[in-house]
Amino acid sequence: MATPKAKSETGAQLLARLHCKPSLVCLERVLLPAVTSQKSVFELRGEEGVGKTQLLLHLVANAILPKSSHGVDIAGLCVGVVYIDLDYHFSMIRLTSILETRIQTALSARDSSQDASQSVEDIVKQCLSRLYVVRCSSSSQFLITLHSLETLLGNNPDICLLMIDSISAFYWVDRSTGGSSTQGRTNSNKLMVDALRKLLVTYNLVVFCAKAELFEQRTYTDNPSASGYDFMGHHWQRLVTHRWTLGKIRPIKEHVSVVQRNCYSVTVHSGNDAQKTRSFVITDEGVEFRK
């Protein structure tokens, strides 16, 4: 059935919807070597202080940096990003310092002209204009905001990434207010998942979500199938297409530099039991993967 919604959309919206989105190849060379297919939902889960927000900011930087500037290759994607900050963890200072360092490194390889600092600042501003930050203070506001994002996405066809930090932010409040029963909770979750799915299907988005680990990891020895339990509910579980688990690695050597001392790992789960783990460190340039 043709929905009247489609009939009443504006030309700009139609173009935004049908427009061939910029390719997301090389969004992240190590973790996503192939083309990131549209409509994927990535879930980044982990304890506190394992670099979930840092990895998101790294992806944001990769996306909004230009492909090249002043004839120098910067290796960005030059696409738009919407960052929904539910945990209030988005750090503008950190993001700008990542962008500045990346641009400076790229430019200094070529020449050392005097107005370098000026041009770096200009490029940073151009990058930032491709990013939209939304902060929500309650789960109903988050839900309504998801519905209202259509306008923004319709007007900005170059947006192809949506970041949510973090999806579990309102879990406890929701659990005690709206959904005292499991049913009520599932319903409010379903509304959120439906709104998100509608956005990513209509506008061909790729979604990255941080999910804080709110419960102790239990090992289900007697019932392995229960280990797939997700406290966000089965609607959410079905929406997620890729799972990354982040963790901390204890340093082996005592005397290493400050940067090397903090080593993190990310495990990419794909398919049934296949998984690969990469370790990374957090530097001024974002996230750096180790061999």
Added chain:
Amino acid sequence: MPRLRIGLCPTLTQIVLEKLSRIGVHDVVDILTTDAVEVSQKAKVSYKDVLSIQRVLLAQYSAFPMNAADFYVDVMSSVAILSTGSSNIDQLLDGGLYTAEVTEVVGPVASGKTQLCLSIALSVAMETRQTVVYFDTGSSFDSGRLQDMMEARQKPLTQTVEMIGSLIRCCKVYSVFELLSGLETLKASLDDQTDKLCSTSLKLVIVDCVAAVISPVLGGFQTDGHAYMMHISRVLKTLAVEYSVAVLITNNVVYGDGGATRPAMGKTWSHVPNTRVELLKPLDSVGELTPRPQSHTDSDHQRHAILLKSDRLQTNVSTTFVISDYGVQ
């Protein structure tokens, strides 16, 4: 979730409202998450009206997406870094406490959490003449100690004790509800703008210690405690972000498996602060019991501070500081 009522938007009249409530559309979320065609067919309200109600409500209740270029200008003009009074800790935190961030100090008994809070409060009041609001949950706020520090810091006395004292407001709270109402009152007076002292120059909110009021409501199989806890965390974060205030909270530690310490209040809370600093007494870190020296030596007042979590900085960096007459150094 806000309920639908007359006055929310011009097309939402008494008749429309009744028609909508007959089909089970009672609040803002109901009408926004249901398809406009479905609503208009079921409730027999004109499609155009439903669309216009949806449009108005969307604009009213959604969060506004802000372009990061404008956001950057905002942040750069509003961010302030508050010195803690100790050069080592300032260095650890890249300058001090940042506004719009929640910083948590964790540590066992007598690791210097309250001393650090008092000292930072005094530094902010004395050096920047900004207001500090101090929520005290364990009656650990010691105005005598504050006065001693003040006198030790300035010779000759240039600023009167009363003047500095008026900049530091202490608010004693003994339950999670008192803390919540205290924070809400503070927010209201910030919005109000009539309270000059608060609205113009509030830069720092301290909660010492947040676990003292939250821990009693946690536990068991009920979830209300967690909801109160997250509610407090939301209010603290909103204060920090929307009013550009630095929030400093202290937390206890609990001993887990194998005697390892971790911050109290569990996993959910551990995700809340932007920055976490752990304080340790050197004795604890070495783990051996040495006889307490008779005279107070410098090492007796020495503490370690370790940066455990940060949005901006390399973690697991440590430094030392000393608790003295002056505060923390």
